[in-house]
Amino acid sequence: MAAPAVKVDNLVKRYPSAVAVDGISFRVERGVTAALLGGNGAGKTTTLSIVLGLLLPTAGNVEVLGEDMLRHRYRVLPRLNFSSPFVDLPHRLTVRQNLLIYARLYGLPSRRERIESLAADLQISPFLERPAGKLSAGQKTRVALAKALLNEPELLLLDEPTASLDPDTGDWVRSYLESYRTRTGATILMASHNMSEVERLCSEVMMMKAGRIVDCGSPQELINRYGRTNLEEVFLHIAREHRIELEAAK
């Protein structure tokens, strides 16, 4: 049986002024879409950064695709990728130049064909020769997604994949991600606070609050557990509970 796509044990990230991740453990099986859900400062992006190897944890273990991410990250990096609307591609290079460079970094053999095929899929062909800095938010998101799919990753990590997109483009991106996972059997782990997105895409949700996982399960399980009608209500319940706890502590 294949190792889980992501296995996190007792992960801690402590900064001098705060604890961003406070001893979390979880696993994401292969072929599923999972989400880290929580408000601002819950520790979602920190957790994703550690899984990506961009951030070193204070304590704990992270295994990605069966490899220890802290010791053997270069064995895993060719098999994963990441996209975030908050990390732009270099603005002064054209979209094609950016994609070509990343295709080379991943050592892809048929770079031009891969870029053309992704450009057609993601409808970015008309602006392949345009500087990345001159794209609209929706175009940037699609280009970032093209970059993230260049190496056809087995594990795709997404930070707020549809943030700042209009509903139509957001819906288009969600559909594309669903079809990508179905077609390739890839695993997707996303950080989000877009409840409808998570409800639609994810089969597993980890609710985070103040650096901890406070609950987990499928969206429907969570909704039933809290006796609510949708995930947004569950989220609000947990967030408000936290606020009451904080006020009581004060």
Added chain:
Amino acid sequence: MSCRLCSSWGRVWAMLLRYLYLLRSSWPRTLELLYWPTLQMLIWGFMSQFLYVNSSYVFRAFGVLLAAVMLWDVLFRGQLGLSMSFLEEMWARNLGHLFVTPLRPYEWVVSLLSMSIIRVVLGLAPAALLAIPLYHYSIFSMGLPLVAFFAVLLMMGWALGLAICGLILRQGMGAEGLAWTVVFTLSPISCVYYPVSTLPHWLQHAAWALPSTYAFEGMRAVLFSGIFRTDYLFTALVLNVIYLGLGATAFFVSLHDARRRGALLQMGE
């Protein structure tokens, strides 16, 4: 093994291509590369013509000031070439993307060093070639010693550049200005235009601790006496190995520290 080497070279080439695309995308940046070395050469060329008839120092070897100004630019452009390519990543906030690819930090450094060579050659070649018809002086007439001086100064530029990049990784973009200024603090004691003996005795010790001093003293020995001082070359290379080791350590330790602090995703303007 050879396949790993090919992959590694592929990634170095990818990064090099990135910086070449950037250079090509902006003609003012390319012009800036050529502008200062050429302007410096023109000023010091006229100064040399004037001093040739008014100073016994320049009369002994017409090209001494011109060669000095061009070789100084090897050090300056070598350091700046590396730091500028590094800063491009910081300005673009691109470290987060780069370090989730299989790119190793040392491969990135190799691409930065390669880009530094390209920038030095692009910047200096027009100035060196223009000096031939304008002042009837060719720096290439120095022959093989020129290659040695070039290498010594370039290596020192790399050591400085790596240390500065390490400092920027540690301190953030507030330290960006160092990329343009630090090298000039070494200029007075590198004895670019005058012999080391001009300096006060106590400062000469500091001067002899710099590889650049050996390069410029060696250059004067070639131009004035036609002697190539291999002892200078050897000492400069040993010092360069030490400084490169220190510069590279500062860079890699700061990069590791940036990963610990979570700065790779946040670093930028």
